[in-house]
Amino acid sequence: MGNIAACCRSFWCKPKNPDIRISLPAICFVWQIAMIILFGLFVRYDDESDAHWSEHKHKNNITSDIENDFYYRYPSFQDVHVMIFVGFGFLMTFLKRYSFGGVGFNFLIAAFGLQWALLMQGWFHSLDPNDGLIKIGIENIINADFCVAGCLIAYGALLGKVSPVQLMVLTLFGITLFAVEEYIILNVLHVRDAGGSMVIHTFGAYYGLTISWILYRPKLDHSKNLSGSVYHSDVFAMIGTLFLWMYWPSFNSAIADHGDGQHRAAINTYLALAASVLTTFAISSLSAKKGKLDMVHIQNATLAGGVAMGTAAEFMISPYGSLIVGFVCGIISTFGYLFKFSSPSLSQAILSVQLNQLVNTFDFEGNYAKRTPATQGGFQAAGLCVALAFGIVGGAIVGFILRLPCCWGDPSDENCFDDEVYWEVPEDEESIPPILEYSSHMVGKNTDMMSQSNYTVEQS
Amino acid sequence: MGNIAACCRSFWCKPKNPDIRISLPAICFVWQIAMIILFGLFVRYDDESDAHWSEHKHKNNITSDIENDFYYRYPSFQDVHVMIFVGFGFLMTFLKRYSFGGVGFNFLIAAFGLQWALLMQGWFHSLDPNDGLIKIGIENIINADFCVAGCLIAYGALLGKVSPVQLMVLTLFGITLFAVEEYIILNVLHVRDAGGSMVIHTFGAYYGLTISWILYRPKLDHSKNLSGSVYHSDVFAMIGTLFLWMYWPSFNSAIADHGDGQHRAAINTYLALAASVLTTFAISSLSAKKGKLDMVHIQNATLAGGVAMGTAAEFMISPYGSLIVGFVCGIISTFGYLFKFSSPSLSQAILSVQLNQLVNTFDFEGNYAKRTPATQGGFQAAGLCVALAFGIVGGAIVGFILRLPCCWGDPSDENCFDDEVYWEVPEDEESIPPILEYSSHMVGKNTDMMSQSNYTVEQS
Amino acid sequence: MGNIAACCRSFWCKPKNPDIRISLPAICFVWQIAMIILFGLFVRYDDESDAHWSEHKHKNNITSDIENDFYYRYPSFQDVHVMIFVGFGFLMTFLKRYSFGGVGFNFLIAAFGLQWALLMQGWFHSLDPNDGLIKIGIENIINADFCVAGCLIAYGALLGKVSPVQLMVLTLFGITLFAVEEYIILNVLHVRDAGGSMVIHTFGAYYGLTISWILYRPKLDHSKNLSGSVYHSDVFAMIGTLFLWMYWPSFNSAIADHGDGQHRAAINTYLALAASVLTTFAISSLSAKKGKLDMVHIQNATLAGGVAMGTAAEFMISPYGSLIVGFVCGIISTFGYLFKFSSPSLSQAILSVQLNQLVNTFDFEGNYAKRTPATQGGFQAAGLCVALAFGIVGGAIVGFILRLPCCWGDPSDENCFDDEVYWEVPEDEESIPPILEYSSHMVGKNTDMMSQSNYTVEQS
CATH class of the missing domain: 1.10.10 (Arc Repressor Mutant, subunit A)
Known part of the structure; x- marks a missing residue:
């Protein structure tokens, strides 16, 4: 396959021209207009966000406005929103001369992705059988933000090496694949994955890695000078890390069941995250001369506990169970960065899947008891295969599309990791x-x- | 008028002395003491924040503490609070050597402005007829934050060119004018402007621009060296942009009606903001050589959708209507920056007003149906005139006051945009x-x- | 005592070796494993976060999921969480070459501290008499964050001069002392201190200062070059300041009584904070040549109003009472920094205690009326003594422990305030x-x- 890739490269290669003056505006305009038309045809408010809610209330014997789903979920939504735009955005500012691109393109593709996600997820999950329209409310916009997270993880694997036009295409396909994959895993296989460890993180990581592998630039290593951080860019990246870390309890509890479900999901995630901070610091220090800590580990592996709790956040795994999950994940994730067997998010994906299984053994009092643990385990494994297949096959297809000789505007090897290419610096x-x-x-x-x-x- | 200004200038001019050691402490102390006295005379807790709330609950058949307005609005309040202090504050850190002043003076005038706004808005809106006292609760402090936003927009037009003493005066008058203007527009003319597109943004922009015009410094253009950004100051400004962008749904829904009103306002704003990101990127890229994006556009025009939805956030304009609003506003706002027919917020004001009208045509199921659309359109236009008149006339008066030969401590032309003048750097x-x-x-x-x-x- | 300290120094001193490759991983692993075991033995979900909540609901005639304590407190919890990790973390990035350590070690010790705090506070406050287990819910994790705040304040007094291993020890003892001190003050003496002015801030400040005094480095003053800020590190620190300032109303209202209690606590804190901004700017300007403002004051003294309102936030002190508290505290706190009679938090502690007493005189309608004001005043004074005693005696013991000849890995005098020692920079x-x-x-x-x-x- 590497051979084929090399062959294609020599056949297709032409000098890179990172001019996006026509392609980026064109893609933004056309796709935004398409969104408007599709929203016009398909999307309406749901019962709780519609002006007729007072009738709905009476019909359902709801006595108070505070029972509107908005009040259960809006605080968590805002936290998730901050994770997507400031969390992922600033996490990607760590490169010394790619901070504009890191936070800026994250902003662009998330803003597009969430619209497309509302449509794709709506068709699969929120179609009103009466009129064939998608009805959206607070839960849908949280799910759209989740869906975007998968594409942002993929962006992390390509940071500095692709153009915004390519990122838009990656996002369009990524959201589409995600919605189908999610439907198969959650609705067909009935796999448990409330916080999306498998659906979001495994898919996103493999999707991004496969594209990254297809777009591999053999000569890039020689121009390493811009592919590192500087002091203050690492501090900026800590803003991203901390907002992801602090708000992950909201991420995992945002669409959990009302009442004790949301409550428990937040507590479990809070504990798992705390434990993975300690083991990340431990492994990071253990692995370096004089025990010097590495910002890359602190910026990323500390989040492992949150990722891994995604699947099990709502379960009765008890507080010490959460700590164990965080403990193990901090270790695995930091090793992932140390031995570079992974991109910034692959190791998180791997461990989340393994924890997935581990965690099921803790689910003493789960209410999915219709299947035997063994059967459910098999379905969980099947779900994992689906996520991997969508990530790898989808990533391969999108990767080849992005290498077609076309006006992608991607940077030449010397221009990688450099904001000068796409920004007035x-x-x-x-x-x-x-x-x-x-x-x-x-x-x-x-x-x-x-x-x-x-x-x-x-x-x- | 320019002639008069020039005349006054030669008449009044004396060498600038940016020493604020007496004037700033004096104004802070005296005004803060005045606030304490006025609060002592006029301000008390409202029913829901008073210790007698349990009696109030019984009287009104409220069965649960969760029905306290605090739980409906506090999460949104905190988001709005972040917009005012981090959002506007960091948006103003973009200048290379005026980041202390940008975020610091924003902090000072917002902290003063919200106290004065509680009083001014209280006298107009929250006066208890029984005892003549202002009763404050969560909604009042949200409104105070809103009120401050108008002055911060005006500060944006004067950034780097005025002293903190002048800013305090600008804030005192700005809040006063705002409260009167708001009362006339909302309570006399019964104009619809829930999120304050007209009341806050149009007023604030014209108020700041008029002052800026009166204080015009003809020789400033020659000392351009400090009036730009550096790499990291632009990244700091993105913190401001993103917190404004992410929390704008809370801004527009914070004081909307309980239940579906707040729910719909948040969704509409979320969608409009997403659409304006795409068109901002498109126009920014289209307008530059090689399609290079401009941070000024990304930092500002992406917010246009939120500003414009202010008036109509709660309306049943349906999701695609919100996308159209965002689409159009992103374009207009970016053009505003490109052709410099505006300050950082004028184009937003203009488009918000136009959208104001546009949006009324989407209000299929509004509940203001007592007036015909044509009549209401007339009142909306009248409201706009009031906002413009208060902004321009008020700005002119305040501008001339700030040019009176007095100990304002404003910087000389060479010291503009330089933190050295007012800060230990x-x-x-x-x-x-x-x-x-x-x-x-x-x-x-x-x-x-x-x-x-x-x-x-x-x-x- | 200084003599003894000098004696000990010459006796114990050996060349510093800041290698933490064994000690930091060891302490992180062992303590995290201990946490897991202790959580396994002692910690379970409480009624509201347990899957049996639906039964609990029926038993207690709760009709709606929205009555779960989660919905009363989760938004405030997330705000407090941001204060701990971004607020304190970024406040400590102000040093020019210690930003990694400032935000990074804050992250580490807070993540450990909150686990230990859940246990310590649990044993004292949340022990279920039926089964001897600690039952945790949203209120416990808020309290754990509070508890951590005390140790972070102590860290502020030692910034740049201790190793992460020492910080972990400081945190372990700090949390332990805090929990005992809190139990004595609140549950034995029945002192009022809802927002923890006395319990958290006084204890934390004296604990950190005493340790700092014991670890005093006489030669440090000569290597001043790294102990200051640079332009952008001061802007980073403003992120910390603003998130602390904006979210302090949540800090003081997070565990207040449901309903009007939380509502009033938020409003009082909001007002006190606003007033202390104005007086901080005033004193800062008044004290410098040409009235130049000092970032150290703005970054710290503006928070004084929030600290001081901690004790009284829920009281009926009326809005003008809150303004007076903020007014006075901003002045005292800024003077504290000017005359260096204090660390970054000592002056806040002093004034909080004094305000403590002042504020009691405003408590017109308090419901602690079983004691006479004089009696209560005596108990408040007794509480203060307990907080001071725990801070000073505890700090002295921990300080001497941290000077024992052991593998602490603390930096030599020349390496203080330098990230190079513990981080790959x-x-x-x-x-x-x-x-x-x-x-x-x-x-x-x-x-x-x-x-x-x-x-x-x-x-x-």
Whole structure:
């Protein structure tokens, strides 16, 4: 397959032209207009967000406005919304010269993805049988945000190496695949995955990794200078990490059952996250000379507990069960980063799936008791296979599409990880390249050191 | 009028002295003491925040504490609070050396403004007829935050060019004008403007612009070096943008009707915001060489959908209607920035007003049906005129007050956009000027290049 | 005592070795495993987070899921959670090269501390008499976050001068002492301290200060170069300040009584905070040449109103009473920073205690009326003494433990305030030292200026 990829590369390759002046506006306009038309044809308010809710209330003997689902779920929705836009967005600002692209393209594709997700998930889950229309309320917009999370995880695997046009295509297909995959796993196989460990994270990670593998750039390693972080970009990324970490209890409880379900999901996730912080720090320190901690681990593996609790957040796994999940996941996830057997999210996917099984053994008092544990275990494994298949096969197809000779506007190898390609970047007197330019300019003017000094810098 | 302004300038001008050591403490102390006295005379808890609420509950057959208005609105209040202090605050950190002033003075004037707004809005809206006292609860503090937003928009038009003393005066008058204007528009003309597109944004934008025009500094353009951003200041500003964008559904739903009203307002705003992100990216890319995106557009025009939905958030405009509003507003707002026919918020004001009218045509099932659409349209236009008149006339008066020869402590032209004037700024080894000083020092010591090297830098 | 300390120093001193490769992983693993075992033995869900809640509901005639305590408190919990991790975390990023440690170690010790706090507070407050187990729900995890706040305040006094291993020990003892102290003050003495001014802030401040005094480094003052801020680190710290400031109403209302109690606590705190912003700006400006504001004051003293309202947030002190509290506290707290009679939190502690007493005089309609004001005042004073005693004696013991010759991994005097010791820091081309290295390298290569240029830099 690597052979085929190489073959295709030589056949298709043409000089990269990262001009997106026609393609990006075109894709944004056309797809947004398509959204408007499809929403016009298919999407309406549901009972609880419609002006006729007072009639609905009377019919269902609801005595108070506070019983509207909005009040059960809106605080959690807002937290999830922050995770999607600030959490994932700032997590991707860690590269030294790709912070605009990290947070900006995250913003663009999430804003598109959530619209498309409302439609796709609506067709599968929220179709009103009476009139064939999709009825949306607070739960739908939470689910749309969830759905987008899968594509943002995939974006993480491609950060700095693709154009916004490619990201839009990746998002369109990603949401579509996600909705189908989710329907099969949850509604056909009746697999349990409340917080989406399997449906969101496994799918998203493999989808992104497969695309990344297809779009592999063999020469990229030589231009490593921009693929790292600087001090303050790592602090920006901690904003993302912390908002993801703090609000993960809302992520896992947002669409749980009213009452004790949401309550327990939040507590379990809170505990699992706390435990994975300690084991992440432990493994990170253990693995480096003098025990120096690595920001990459802290920024990512601390979240493992939240990811892994996704499937089981609502279960009666008891508080110590949550701690065990977080304990194990922090370890596995940090090892994932250490041995690079994974992208920033693959190890989370793997462990979430394994925990998935582990966690079922804790589900002492689950109410899915119609199936025997063994049977349910088999279905969970089948669900995992479906998620993997959609991620890998879907990713392969989308990857090849994104390599078709077309006006994708993707950057050349030298331009990867560089905001200059797609953004008007301010003349930044604080960054090193212009400073060196100035300095060498000053020096060079009189002593003809210019070429040598530039050479010196490139060496260092 | 420009002539008069020029005349006044020559007459009144005296050398600027940005010393605020007496004036700022004086104004803070006196006004805060005034607030305490006025609150002591006029402000008390309302029924739902008073210790006698249990009696009130019994009288009104409320069976549960969860029916307290606090639980309907507090999550939205906290989101609005974040928008005011982090959203607007960090949006104003984009200048390379005015981040302290951007976020710091925003903090000061918002903290003062909300107290004064509680009083002003209380006198107009929350006066208890029995005892003549203002009764405050959660809805009042949300409204106070809203009221402050108008002044912060005005601050955006003056960023870097005024002193904190002037900002305090601007805020005092701004809140006062706002409260009167709001009373006329909402309570006298019965105009619909739930989320404050007209009342807050149009007023705030014109108020700030008019003051900015009166305080115009003709020589400022020559000292452009500090009036731009640097890489990381633009990332900081994205924190502001994202918190405004994410929490705008709370802004527009915070004081909507309980139940389906709040629910629908949040969904409509969510959709409009998503659509305006796509059109903002499209127009920004379309307008630049090679399609390069401009951070100024992404930081500001993406919010247009939320501003414009302010008036209509609670209406039954259906989901596709919200998308259309966002679609159109993203375009208009980005054009506003491109052709500089506006300050950072004028284009939003213009479009919000136009959308105002547009949106009324979507209000299929509104419950304001006592007036015919044509009549209501007339009243909406009248409301707009009132907002404009208060903004422009009020801004002109305040602008002239701020130009009176007095100890305002405003910066000279060379000191604009520079935190050094009002803040103890750390000796920042990372910023360029000291670095160049070092470098040229090092070089100059031996080769006498100092003057030349400085010259070189200034040229670049 | 200073003599003894000096004696001990010479006796115990050995060269510092900041290698934490064994000690940090060991402490994290062992303690996390201990947590799992203790949680397994002692901690279960409470009635409202247990799957049997539906039975509990029927038994207690609760008709709706919205009556679950989760919906009363979860939004406030999430706000408090943000205060702990982003608020305190980013407040500690202000040092120029200790931002990783500031936000990262805050993350570590808070994640450990909340687990230990659930156990300690559980044993004292949430023990089910039927089965001897700790039953946890939303209120417990809010209290655990509160408890952690005390240790984070102590961390603030030691920032940059201790190792993460020492911080873990400090947290273990801190939480333990806190839980006992809290039990004595609230349950034995029946002192009023809803928002924890006394229990959390006084204890935390004195605990941290005493440890800081015991660990005093006489030679540290000479290496001042890293103990300040840079421009952007101060902006990062403002993120922390603002999230603390904005969410403090949630902090003080999170565990207040349902209904008007939470409502009033939020309003009172909101007002007190607003007032302390104005007086902080006033005193900060008044105290500096040309009235220049100091970021240290703005970052810290603006929070004084929230701290001080902790004790009285729920009382009927009326809105103007809250403003007076904030007014006074902003002044005292800023003076605290000016005259350095305090650490970043000592002045807050002092004033909170004084306000404690002041505020009781405002409690016109308190429902603690079984004691006379004088008696209650005596108990309040007794509570304060307990908090001080636990802070000082506990801090002294922990301080001496942390000075025992052991593998603490604490930094040498030259390595204080430097992330290089415990973190893999990216080669930061933006910071000055490497730039100068490059520049001098370039220059030095040809003109042999290297030594001189370095000297020049050290002088400046």
